Amino acid sequence: MREKLPLKEKLCERAMEFIGDGNVIFLDSGSTIFCLAGMLSKKSGYTIVTTSLEAAYALVHSSNKVILTGGMLNPNSMAAEGFQATSLINSLKVDIAFLGTNGFEQHKGPAVSDFQDAQTKQAIIPNARTNVVIADSSKAQASSLIQYTSWHDIDHLIIDNDIPGDVLSNIQEMTDVVLV
Numbered sequence: 001m002r003e004k005l006p007l008k009e010k011l012c013e014r015a016m017e018f019i020g021d022g023n024v025i026f027l028d029s030g031s032t033i034f035c036l037a038g039m040l041s042k043k044s045g046y047t048i049v050t051t052s053l054e055a056a057y058a059l060v061h062s063s064n065k066v067i068l069t070g071g072m073l074n075p076n077s078m079a080a081e082g083f084q085a086t087s088l089i090n091s092l093k094v095d096i097a098f099l100g101t102n103g104f105e106q107h108k109g110p111a112v113s114d115f116q117d118a119q120t121k122q123a124i125i126p127n128a129r130t131n132v133v134i135a136d137s138s139k140a141q142a143s144s145l146i147q148y149t150s151w152h153d154i155d156h157l158i159i160d161n162d163i164p165g166d167v168l169s170n171i172q173e174m175t176d177v178v179l180v
Contacts, residue, residue: 004136005035007160011134012036014158014180015098018132021045023095026124027055029079029117030100032134034058049092051079051120074114081116089123097128099154101135103142105167108174109151110135111144118148130155137162151175 012035019025022045027033029052037055040048044063050056051069059066071085079085099121101110110133112118125131131153137160151157151174161179171177 004031004138007136008032008035009039010180011136011158011160012039014178015132015134016040018096018130018156019046020095023047024049024093026050026089026092026094026097026128027052028097028099028121028124029055029074029077032136033098033100036098036134040064049089049094051081051085053078053080071120072116074116077114077117079117079120081114081120085120086123089120089127092124092127094124094128096130096132097124099124099131099133101133101139102144103139104135104147105141105143107144107147109147109149110154111147113145115146118146121148125149125153132156132158134158136160137164140164140167 024047027050034054037058041059041062047065049067056068069080069085069088071080072082074081102112140163154175156176158178
């Protein structure tokens with residue numbers, strides 16, 4: 001993450017513009033989302049639901065209400081997954097969900113490497129008013145195992161402008177792409 005930290009910070013600064021006062025926010029797991037959690041930790045008045053232990057840690061001393069979903073710990077992503085996580089998520093409604101991806105080459109939507117991670121993301125998408133994927137352009141050329149949704153179900157993709165032009169035009173046919 002360190003080598004891409006300045007880029008991730010720019011992506012997350014743009015993502016912060018989508019958040020309204022007092023919003024209920026869902027934070028996925030991953031290094032970019034951890035960066036966003038750090039920015040949110042300097043703000044107040046939000047309710048933040050997350051599966052990510054790292055995001056919860058970044059938010060622990062903030063003036064926000066933080067809800068950890070619970071579930072089985074995935075040591076690779078440091079996220080709570082499985083029945084407990086999806087059960088809670090299925091009972092919630094949030095204003096905005098920020099999601100990550102391991103890559104989306106060969107897919108028509110964001111993808112991940114783990115089935116339970118995909119289930120968690122699939123649970124929040126219909127329960128969020130707005131769904132935002134934040135990714136650096138390297139994810140456009142990285143393949144991952146399972147597509148968790150179509151770009152049609154994502155309201156915004158925030159990505160840097162190094163995304164290949166053909167990939168960009170294909171995604172723009174399905175969702176709003178915010179170039180940073």
